[in-house]
Amino acid sequence: MLKVLSDAYVAADSGQVTLLCLFDLSTAFDSVDHKILIQRLRHTCGFAGSALQWITSYLADRPQFVRFNGATSNVTSMLCGLPQGSDLGPVLFLLYVVEVIQLVKNCSFCPHAYADDLQVYGHALPTDSTKLLGRLTVERVQRVQIQQTSTV
Numbered sequence: 001m002l003k004v005l006s007d008a009y010v011a012a013d014s015g016q017v018t019l020l021c022l023f024d025l026s027t028a029f030d031s032v033d034h035k036i037l038i039q040r041l042r043h044t045c046g047f048a049g050s051a052l053q054w055i056t057s058y059l060a061d062r063p064q065f066v067r068f069n070g071a072t073s074n075v076t077s078m079l080c081g082l083p084q085g086s087d088l089g090p091v092l093f094l095l096y097v098v099e100v101i102q103l104v105k106n107c108s109f110c111p112h113a114y115a116d117d118l119q120v121y122g123h124a125l126p127t128d129s130t131k132l133l134g135r136l137t138v139e140r141v142q143r144v145q146i147q148q149t150s151t152v
Contacts, residue, residue: 004112004119011123019132020121028116029082029093034059037096045095058088090115107135 008018038056041047047055062078082089094101094113104111104120112119124132 004110004121007110007121007123015125016123017126017129017132018121018123019129019136020119021136023118023120025116025118029084029089031080032082032093032096033080034078037092040098041095044098055092109136 004020008020011018037059038052041055042052059082060077062081062083063075064078065075066073082092093115097113097118100118101111101113104118109120109122112121120136122132122135
């Protein structure tokens, strides 16, 4: 949070305003698809060999069951979700959403991510604050995604 606040102070010192959007991705850790994460680690982040095998084995065959009022459900393997409370969970989640962070940068905004919290912010002169807000619209994000797809 200090980085975001410091950037806002620097912008204010130069006469700019800051637009800050705070995203809390609730239940985000539970929605991480293991296959997509492994693919992203391999292709986007460059993981290979024993490092990728270790993470794959870390995620594979994680059992889950529910116990309620003395009754226990069947044990099933998890196909998605990251172990919460682990040191590796937040890091794996950030690697899972690394393309979202890159998209924010491509839209000329500053991203700051920690675990499942994402802050997106930008600065502009007060007279350009409406333009800054417009840059954050869905249409702008869609244009950047289309441009990225057409250049690949």
